[in-house]
Amino acid sequence: MGWKTLDDMELAGKRVLTRVDINVPMHDGQVTDATRIEKIAPTVRDILAAGGTPILLAHFGRPKGERLDGMSLRHLVPALEQYLSVPVLFVADCVGPAAAAAIGAAQTGQVVLLENTRFYKDEEKNDTDFADQLAALGDIYCNDAFSAAHRAHASTEGVARRLPACAGRLMQAELSALEAALATPKRPVVAVVGGAKVSTKLELLGNLVAKVDYLVIGGGMANTFLAALGVDVGKSLAEHDMTGTATEIMAKAAGENCKIILPRDVVVALKFAANAANETVTADACPADAMILDAGPESVAQITDVFKSAKTLIWNGPLGAFEIEPFDRATNAAAAVAAQLSQLGDLISVAGGGDTVAALNKAEAANKFTYISTAGGAFLEWMEGKTLPGVAALNQ
Numbered sequence: 299m300g301w302k303t304l305d306d307m308e309l310a311g312k313r314v315l316t317r318v319d320i321n322v323p324m325h326d327g328q329v330t331d332a333t334r335i336e337k338i339a340p341t342v343r344d345i346l347a348a349g350g351t352p353i354l355l356a357h358f359g360r361p362k363g364e365r366l367d368g369m370s371l372r373h374l375v376p377a378l379e380q381y382l383s384v385p386v387l388f389v390a391d392c393v394g395p396a397a398a399a400a401i402g403a404a405q406t407g408q409v410v411l412l413e414n415t416r417f418y419k420d421e422e423k424n425d426t427d428f429a430d431q432l433a434a435l436g437d438i439y440c441n442d443a444f445s446a447a448h449r450a451h452a453s454t455e456g457v458a459r460r461l462p463a464c465a466g467r468l469m470q471a472e473l474s475a476l477e478a479a480l481a482t483p484k485r486p487v488v489a490v491v492g493g494a495k496v497s498t499k500l501e502l503l504g505n506l507v508a509k510v511d512y513l514v515i516g517g518g519m520a521n522t523f524l525a526a527l528g529v530d531v532g533k534s535l536a537e538h539d540m541t542g543t544a545t546e547i548m549a550k551a552a553g554e555n556c557k558i559i560l561p562r563d564v565v566v567a568l569k570f571a572a573n574a575a576n577e578t579v580t581a582d583a584c585p586a587d588a589m590i591l592d593a594g595p596e597s598v599a600q601i602t603d604v605f606k607s608a609k610t611l612i613w614n615g616p617l618g619a620f621e622i623e624p625f626d627r628a629t630n631a632a633a634a635v636a637a638q639l640s641q642l643g644d645l646i647s648v649a650g651g652g653d654t655v656a657a658l659n660k661a662e663a664a665n666k667f668t669y670i671s672t673a674g675g676a677f678l679e680w681m682e683g684k685t686l687p688g689v690a691a692l693n694q
Contacts (some may be wrong), residue, residue, distance in 0.1 A: 442466025
């Protein structure tokens with residue numbers, strides 16, 4: 299851990315530029331899911347409690363350097379005040395005299411919200427002058443937006459190199475969980491990687507086989523690996539042009555003493571539809587006119603046995619077509635076991651990625667995992683072994 303936290307900083311009387319992710323869904327001017335706002339509350343409260351003034355930096359949507367009222371952060375003020383339980387002073391700019399004046403006039407216990415950083419094209423360019431202007435507004439920089447840490451933008455990377463910098467509580471929790479899962483994990487380590495395509499997770503798979511003891515492959519990806527082993531997968535979703543790559547990954551895994559777990563049995567159907575007629579067959583017995591839509595009970599038993607022998611679990615992607623019944627059964631069953639082991643303290647479980655969070659929520663298991671990351675792209679890039687600019691800037 300080369301980064302500092304709020305506990306390492308002297309915050310009293312300081313202007314704390316705090317990068318947050320409050321890019322929340324809205325409808326008719328109302329926030330429809332305030333999860334991201336709720337998650338920044340601990341950081342804001344701790345800065346206030348220490349006598350600092352939180353100055354929120356954030357983006358909203360993709361205005362591409364234009365001032366668009368529909369993407370103004372002023373629309374979020376009511377929700378922020380509701381969930382932060384403090385007055386929020388909105389400033390219609392994120393740099394310049396107006397921003398400086400508003401910050402200077404902020405009263406104790408008040409939060410300052412600066413306008414959408416992406417109203418300036420220089421934000422995404424990580425322009426040095428723009429980063430200087432942002433940095434001039436604060437004494438300390440706090441990054442609480444892990445979800446944006448894979449972007450080398452002025453508000454995520456540039457400012458961190460110009461001010462004393464630290465991680466906020468959400469960033470701290472995210473980094474601690476990921477370091478525990480991949481950097482210094484308790485072994486054995488098992489990773490579950492599912493989803494539709496091998497091609498979108500090549501770097502992820504290549505990195506994981508060198509770091510984990512077991513790699514469970516599910517979803518459409520598993521079909522590509524089965525096809526690489528010469529199995530006829532019928533009309534299943536599979537990337538037949540990627541079978542050579544799948545073979546290479548299996549060879550690399552063997553060289554790294556990583557055991558790849560593929561389905562032993564599968565649930566097949568003639569059509570992709572809710573409650574479609576289906577049957578369970580061995581993985582090598584998919585009818586030519588059918589498609590594999592889920593892993594079968596033997597596969598789930600194998601996977602959960604691996605969970606029970608492991609100390610650390612990293613999960614990204616479902617085991618089947620979890621969106622529709624009954625093809626959510628494998629994901630639900632495996633998630634339930636992982637959740638139970640986590641609650642007993644026998645397993646450290648970290649999961650992330652949009653479909654993953656949705657699948658674990660559907661299985662009513664998400665709140666029992668050790669840590670659930672909602673960071674999306676940043677979570678994947680971390681798992682791929684990439685350096686995240688926003689995190690690297692905190693390590694200086």
